[in-house]
Amino acid sequence: MSDLAIIGAGICGLRCAEVLRHAGITVELFDKSRGVGGRLATRRHEQWRFDHGAPSLHGETAQWCEKIHSYHDWDCDNNARHYLPELGVNQLAKELAEPLNIQRGCQIQSIERRARGWSLIDQHGGEHGPYAKLVITAPCPQTQALIKTLDTPIIKALADVHMTPAWVMMLVTALPIITTQELRPTHDVIRRVSAEHSKPERALGPEDYHYVVEAAVAWSQKHEEDNPTDVQAALMASLQDITTDMGQLLHCAVHRWRYAHTGRALGRPYLFDSDLGLAVAGDWCLGIGAEGAYLSGEALAKMLLKSGRH
Ligand SMILES: Cc1cc2nc3c(=O)[nH]c(=O)nc-3n(C[C@H](O)[C@H](O)[C@H](O)COP(=O)(O)OP(=O)(O)OC[C@H]3O[C@@H](n4cnc5c(N)ncnc54)[C@H](O)[C@@H]3O)c2cc1C
Numbered sequence: 001m002s003d004l005a006i007i008g009a010g011i012c013g014l015r016c017a018e019v020l021r022h023a024g025i026t027v028e029l030f031d032k033s034r035g036v037g038g039r040l041a042t043r044r045h046e047q048w049r050f051d052h053g054a055p056s057l058h059g060e061t062a063q064w065c066e067k068i069h070s071y072h073d074w075d076c077d078n079n080a081r082h083y084l085p086e087l088g089v090n091q092l093a094k095e096l097a098e099p100l101n102i103q104r105g106c107q108i109q110s111i112e113r114r115a116r117g118w119s120l121i122d123q124h125g126g127e128h129g130p131y132a133k134l135v136i137t138a139p140c141p142q143t144q145a146l147i148k149t150l151d152t153p154i155i156k157a158l159a160d161v162h163m164t165p166a167w168v169m170m171l172v173t174a175l176p177i178i179t180t181q182e183l184r185p186t187h188d189v190i191r192r193v194s195a196e197h198s199k200p201e202r203a204l205g206p207e208d209y210h211y212v213v214e215a216a217v218a219w220s221q222k223h224e225e226d227n228p229t230d231v232q233a234a235l236m237a238s239l240q241d242i243t244t245d246m247g248q249l250l251h252c253a254v255h256r257w258r259y260a261h262t263g264r265a266l267g268r269p270y271l272f273d274s275d276l277g278l279a280v281a282g283d284w285c286l287g288i289g290a291e292g293a294y295l296s297g298e299a300l301a302k303m304l305l306k307s308g309r310h
Helices: 011-022 062-068 090-097 140-147 217-222 228-239 289-306
Strands: 004-007 027-031 042-045 048-051 072-074 082-084 101-104 108-114 117-122 127-131 133-136 162-173 190-195 209-215 249-264 270-273 278-281
Touching: 004 011, 004 117, 004 127, 011 027, 011 090, 011 278, 011 289, 027 127, 042 162, 042 249, 048 162, 048 209, 062 289, 108 140, 117 133, 133 140, 140 162, 140 249, 140 278, 162 217, 162 228, 190 228, 209 228, 217 249, 228 249, 270 289, 278 289
Parallel strands: 004 027, 004 133, 027 101, 133 278
Antiparallel strands: 042 048, 072 082, 108 117, 117 127, 162 209, 162 249, 190 209, 270 278
């Protein structure tokens, strides 16, 4: 039997598992996706790679910088250093996942605290467990849905956390649409344009132009339920404001992240209900993106080890 189950193999769950595993704890992770990394996501289309979640890795704390500084520098920002593995941001998650026991494509639909420990029920009705401890690292609303029937103070503590959506568009063009690595225009619809071909080791040739366009938070909220065709048309129209001629459009696709960013964070790295043996963690705890997710998972793991509560 595993000592501990973690729902979510994003950067938070992976870091938590890594620390616990190093200390000899048997950990089993579950992720509903076929891959790992969650919003540290890299999508391939033909020969092109798009980091369509977080575009790069950056931050300030010593432990996070230690993890990311061996990757290539991406010179996209005068104020901060950004790093990137050559296969995209998702490579970091894949490297962390390598030694871990992860059940992929396994969506946990409900959790039950029984006398022998935690049982997890997946989308096919399969049961996993029992586990002495359970850690949930899904985005806050998905975490809330899993714990809503439990008697735990965590429910009340999460009430004010807020996450926001983001539409992103991946496109390949015949001509360049921006002249820098990254553009953060002052625009109601477009928040950021990242030139994927400007990332280290990613250019496929001198005339390769592929981009991720991220929509503004307020616009994404307003258009959260729109259909992808309409969103694509609106984002393409908005691009006309910041670029002239993009030439022939060679590929275009959009993706909606329902929970992309943290609007209002918890303000603590994690929560732990010692009576139930239940912890929650994720980027929404500290609200500073991928770095915060990593720190959240690490702080939780260290607390569990220190207190012997595993
Ligand atoms: C468009 C976009 C732009 C971003 N830009 C930046 C940026 O510039 N800088 C930055 O630092 N960060 C950025 N981020 C945020 C960053 O990607 C996240 O903060 C970080 O990756 C979150 O990690 P996490 O482990 O907390 O959550 P996630 O990566 O969301 O991982 C949670 C995992 O839980 C899984 N899961 C959920 N529910 C279940 C269930 N019931 N059963 C099984 N598995 C489940 C999910 O599949 C997912 O893999 C951006 C994100 C997006 C989407």
